[in-house]
Amino acid sequence: MSDPLLGVDKLEVVYQRVITAVQGITLSAQRGQIVGILGTNGAGKTTLLRAISGFHGTDDACVTEGTIRFKGRQIENREPHRIAHLGIALVPEREKVFPNLTVAENLLVPAARGLPAVQRKRREAQILQYFPRLEELHDRTAGLLSGGERQMLGIAAALVSRPDLLLVDELSLGLAPIVVEDLMARLVQIRRELGITILLVEQSAAVALDVADYSYVLENGRIVLDGDKARLTNHPDIQEFYLGQSSGKRRSYRDVKQYRRSRRWYG
Amino acid sequence: MLASIYALIACGYVLVYRVSRVLNLAHGELMMLGAYMLMLTATQFSGYWPVAIAAAAGLSLLTGVLVYLFLMRKMTGEMVLAAVLTTVALGILLRGVMVLVWSAQQQYPAQALHVTNSSIVLPGGARISFFSMLLVLTTALIYGALLAFLRFGRWGIRMRAAGQSPLLAAQRGINLHAVYALAWGLSTLTGALAGILIALDSGLDQTMATIGLKAFPAALVGGLDSLAGALVGSLVVAAAEVLLIHYVDPLLSEVVPFLVLIAMLVVRPWGLFGTREELDRV
Amino acid sequence: MSRRPRASGYFRTSYSQDLKLVETRTERWSLTILLIALLAFPFLASPFQLDLANQVFLACIGAIALMLLTGYAGQISLGHAGLLAAGAFTAGILSKEMNAPFWVTLPAATIVGALLGVVFGLPSLRLRGLYLAVSTLALHFLVVYLGGEYETKRGFSTGILIDPPKLGGWTVSGGRIWYFILGLFAAATLLLCLNLLRSGTGRAWAAIRANETVAEALGIGVSAHKLLAFVISSAVTALAGALFAHYRGFVSVEAFSLFLTIQYVAMIIVGGMGSLLGAILGAVFVTLFPYGIEAALGALPGAQRHAGLLFAVNYAAFGVVMILFLVLEPLGLVGIWKRVQTYFLLWPFKHRPMAGSRR
Numbered sequence: 001m002s003d004p005l006l007g008v009d010k011l012e013v014v015y016q017r018v019i020t021a022v023q024g025i026t027l028s029a030q031r032g033q034i035v036g037i038l039g040t041n042g043a044g045k046t047t048l049l050r051a052i053s054g055f056h057g058t059d060d061a062c063v064t065e066g067t068i069r070f071k072g073r074q075i076e077n078r079e080p081h082r083i084a085h086l087g088i089a090l091v092p093e094r095e096k097v098f099p100n101l102t103v104a105e106n107l108l109v110p111a112a113r114g115l116p117a118v119q120r121k122r123r124e125a126q127i128l129q130y131f132p133r134l135e136e137l138h139d140r141t142a143g144l145l146s147g148g149e150r151q152m153l154g155i156a157a158a159l160v161s162r163p164d165l166l167l168v169d170e171l172s173l174g175l176a177p178i179v180v181e182d183l184m185a186r187l188v189q190i191r192r193e194l195g196i197t198i199l200l201v202e203q204s205a206a207v208a209l210d211v212a213d214y215s216y217v218l219e220n221g222r223i224v225l226d227g228d229k230a231r232l233t234n235h236p237d238i239q240e241f242y243l244g245q246s247s248g249k250r251r252s253y254r255d256v257k258q259y260r261r262s263r264r265w266y267g
Numbered sequence: 268m269l270a271s272i273y274a275l276i277a278c279g280y281v282l283v284y285r286v287s288r289v290l291n292l293a294h295g296e297l298m299m300l301g302a303y304m305l306m307l308t309a310t311q312f313s314g315y316w317p318v319a320i321a322a323a324a325g326l327s328l329l330t331g332v333l334v335y336l337f338l339m340r341k342m343t344g345e346m347v348l349a350a351v352l353t354t355v356a357l358g359i360l361l362r363g364v365m366v367l368v369w370s371a372q373q374q375y376p377a378q379a380l381h382v383t384n385s386s387i388v389l390p391g392g393a394r395i396s397f398f399s400m401l402l403v404l405t406t407a408l409i410y411g412a413l414l415a416f417l418r419f420g421r422w423g424i425r426m427r428a429a430g431q432s433p434l435l436a437a438q439r440g441i442n443l444h445a446v447y448a449l450a451w452g453l454s455t456l457t458g459a460l461a462g463i464l465i466a467l468d469s470g471l472d473q474t475m476a477t478i479g480l481k482a483f484p485a486a487l488v489g490g491l492d493s494l495a496g497a498l499v500g501s502l503v504v505a506a507a508e509v510l511l512i513h514y515v516d517p518l519l520s521e522v523v524p525f526l527v528l529i530a531m532l533v534v535r536p537w538g539l540f541g542t543r544e545e546l547d548r549v
Numbered sequence: 550m551s552r553r554p555r556a557s558g559y560f561r562t563s564y565s566q567d568l569k570l571v572e573t574r575t576e577r578w579s580l581t582i583l584l585i586a587l588l589a590f591p592f593l594a595s596p597f598q599l600d601l602a603n604q605v606f607l608a609c610i611g612a613i614a615l616m617l618l619t620g621y622a623g624q625i626s627l628g629h630a631g632l633l634a635a636g637a638f639t640a641g642i643l644s645k646e647m648n649a650p651f652w653v654t655l656p657a658a659t660i661v662g663a664l665l666g667v668v669f670g671l672p673s674l675r676l677r678g679l680y681l682a683v684s685t686l687a688l689h690f691l692v693v694y695l696g697g698e699y700e701t702k703r704g705f706s707t708g709i710l711i712d713p714p715k716l717g718g719w720t721v722s723g724g725r726i727w728y729f730i731l732g733l734f735a736a737a738t739l740l741l742c743l744n745l746l747r748s749g750t751g752r753a754w755a756a757i758r759a760n761e762t763v764a765e766a767l768g769i770g771v772s773a774h775k776l777l778a779f780v781i782s783s784a785v786t787a788l789a790g791a792l793f794a795h796y797r798g799f800v801s802v803e804a805f806s807l808f809l810t811i812q813y814v815a816m817i818i819v820g821g822m823g824s825l826l827g828a829i830l831g832a833v834f835v836t837l838f839p840y841g842i843e844a845a846l847g848a849l850p851g852a853q854r855h856a857g858l859l860f861a862v863n864y865a866a867f868g869v870v871m872i873l874f875l876v877l878e879p880l881g882l883v884g885i886w887k888r889v890q891t892y893f894l895l896w897p898f899k900h901r902p903m904a905g906s907r908r
Contacts, residue, residue, distance in 0.1 A: 053438060057343040084440035095432045101424065108421060109428045110439040161440060290679055341876045347679060348625060352818065353875045355811055360868025366861035480807075487683060522694040525687035532684045536676055 004028035005197050006165055011066035013051050021047040022221040029197050036212030037201045043218040045201040046093055049167045053090040054080030089163035093170045096154030099143030103134055106142050106153055110161040127159045130186050148179040166198045172207050184211050205242035209233055270505035271406040275461040276482035277497035279454040285492040286430045286450035289350045293358035294458050295479020300361055301327040301459020302466040303369050324459055331455025335448045373472040398468035409457055414494055484528035490541025499539055591728045599724035606731035607793050608832035610738045612816040614785035616828035617742055620817055622778035623758030624673050625682040629813045631689030632783050634805035635665050636790025638696050641709040641800035655791050662787020663780045670779025674772050696802040709800040727796055819874050821881025830882045839863050
């Protein structure tokens, strides 16, 4: 097994010097994989992504323990734009696009990472092939786009700089299921044709488990479960708490309490 | 003419605010510093006034960048208000230092440069001094250049992006510190040009910073994040000031820009051309 | 305003205990010693030092008012000097034009302050943060302009002279009497604000400062409370202005510059936002600062030559100190004090244990 593209080892992130958001996270992503990160609200998924892509001054957060290795180099606690230059692109949860710039300008913003101008244009055209709708919306102000279009633009802009690792935060948030399906299909196609590794953070487990090669489940800042698609979809706890499928048996209160007790074992 | 003074100064406020969301209340003092720098370069280059001006302007650009790198960068994690108060403190510091270094007397850079401020007759019979005309021309030039740069230039677009969403901009590989430093440098440059030209026109003394403060309502009236707005706002404020001084009361000169400001805040707080979201950024 | 738990395991067991301002025996002793020192001071100090103390008291009143508005209610105001001017001018105008005695001018100034507070506060209903600060700044200029207008129109271009206040046949003058009067006012302001902050109004302000939308959703009348904060703060500030006018016996518009506002803002920042102790510490610091600089300059060789530059050095030093506090210790002197306290309380540990930390 070759060296993973991204390796996170016993990561701990602390906000404002007092709030531990994630603790003891160890995960890895191989080249060309789609890795899913599942969890409920507040589990620490976004923090994990932000730790990989770099914290800002305004976040008041820092990695206090553990390492993040990308392509063999340690990248924790470095400046976000440096990490972007190394080849990691993040599509954030909330601010996906620059609202007062047009679609075309949005695509101009990302740093070229050493691509001469001609090649950059070709690259843009290549990306736009995956998102033909964006071509039609070339001169529209990004703030006026619909949710799905905005997400497309966010991903496209992230891809323009030829990243090796794409981090997508909550793709499905606020989008209709059919739009989400469509976007996921495009992501899989992009992964296949461009060979990009994708780290997908999702609250909607069904969506993520569908496309991910390997997934990790986060809870309260720790990884409680990980495995490939088959293992996770068949796991009874995942089925009950993330996929909403109960086993059909009438569960008594004691059964549920039992589960809670066993969850404590996970951390 | 007053409008072009305000406009040249106002674009400095807008530049810094639009890109880094900080209101630079030391702009007036930085502008004054630029003019004092002219006194420095005047002794070096007396006789070659364009060179002296260029040198002073260059020094001011450097000052702006240094101010960001050494002071404002430390404030990136804090509340915006703390950053603004830091600029206020910087302004006070600069005022003290300038008096200490150059004394509070009025200076005449034009004399130091052996340059005369001749009068030029305009069509229509009005007379305008040479440096006033230069000021108007410079304002037009700078605005044209800045508007084009921000609209079409690649780094201009990046600067606008950084102002809209610093998080996303950094994620896309934009070095925020470099962008902010550039904004501060440009802002100080334009302010210094204004200060220099005013000093050459009518002398230099401690009251110049007040003009800087009066230009601030012009920026706000037009919209604190809009260059075009700053231009329009300056016209509005200058017109109001001239009219009210003429017809009502000469003492009003200090207050009129702020009266216009109050009126604008009541009616349309985000200015004529500003974007509405700005209000909630505290 | 929640009361900080005591480090030594001192627990409150009754409501009346909760309400007390001074609780433990240490606090009682410290307060008594402080009061004795304050009372003895005027009999032991030189007139110069008395004047300093009086200035500090005046500054305290203004600083507490500003702390109330900005530190607690979260409404940023850069118009403080304008309000002080309003109070001072009301006192000046009334005593000059109508020979009003001070027990009329002071309440009148307070009322004028309250009314102006409504005016200054109206923008806060629509604006926040930076824009609110700017609007108060604009209003400050307006007030100062009006004062200047009055001065020139009535021929007082060098300022208005006020006679010392008279009570019956007895004239109030001399540093010592003013010390007690001003000290009384300062103490009264402090107590008033302390109690105000512990009441429902104070809690409402804290809620508004933390998150306006949530406060509104909880049923707190945000607009009413904002205006109330402005009104109370402005009234107290105007009162301070009037007291200042009577103390100095002289009112002139030049004294109420933007720099004065900045000085008061510096007081609450240097002192530490969000605590009345901070306001007092800040007031002491900023008021005594210029004199400290002056003394320091005087100690340097060749002092006489530089005497004229004192003003500029003052400015420069003030700017430096303010920047230092803003960059290094935004929580001000109170922050530093708390850090020192925490260090000694926790020693030999360095940090408090976090809740739910690693097992």
